[in-house]
Amino acid sequence: MAPPQQYPLPPIVSNLADVYTSYVYPLLPGPLQSVSAGVASVLSSGIAAATSGDLVSLAAFVVVLYLTLKIADYVRRSVxxxxxFVVKIAVVLALVxxxxxxxxxxxxxALGDAEWLVNWLWSFVEDKVLNGAGTDNKTGPFAYYGGGRQQVPISRGKSKWT
Structure with missing residues (x-):
């Protein structure tokens, strides 16, 4: 039996695939590269089934894709x-x-302790959010010098041993 004939991709799709593999794919983090590789294999099999004219393969691909999405939706809803459920149990235990x-x-x-706790939380929020704490030159907001993280010197600086 002869191997199935592979039809070339349309020019625009092959150009986009070349641009993606040359420029976008190397810049992706590792987990996204693995997801991209998995999606690429599914898409390539779908495109191959759609362009080959084999309706049975295309129908099987559509059924498998539908069932996969249904199972993924079920897993998402279950999680x-x-x-x-765990959050509700935690709230009930806290109330008890x-x-x-x-x-x-x-x-x-108990009311005095609750008042102390609310005042403590309010002072924390007021200190961190309302007064803009953390806006110094080391841990500024994201639009400014610090970028919201501790800064690391660019140069090595002077050696401490000389």
């Missing part, structure tokens, strides 16, 4: 549901813990 705390120390002390 989100578990995360929401707060109820036991109020029962053990009394309402007045």
């Amino acid at each position: 989100v549901a578990w995360v929401v 813990n707060a109820a036991f705390y109020v029962n053990s120390v009394g309402v007045q002390k």
Whole structure:
């Protein structure tokens, strides 16, 4: 049996593929390169099936793609549901813990502690957000000198041993 005939890609697609592999792909981080390689293999098999005229292969590709997307959606919804469940359990446990705390120390002390906690959180937010803390020349906001991270000297500087 003869091997299946490979049809060349349209010129614009091959030009875009060359530009992508020459300029964009080398600049991608490692995980994105692996995702790109996986997507490229799926797209190449889809393009090959669509251009070869083999309707059975194209139909199988569409069915597999549909089932893959359905499974991915199911997994995404399952993970989100578990995360929401864990957050709800944490909130319920925090409320039960707060109820036991109020029962053990009394309402007045619990209100005083809650007031202290709210004041502490408010002072933290006021210090970090409202007063613009962290805008010095080492850890400035993203649009300014520091770029939001600790700066590293560009040159080696003077040797400490001489």
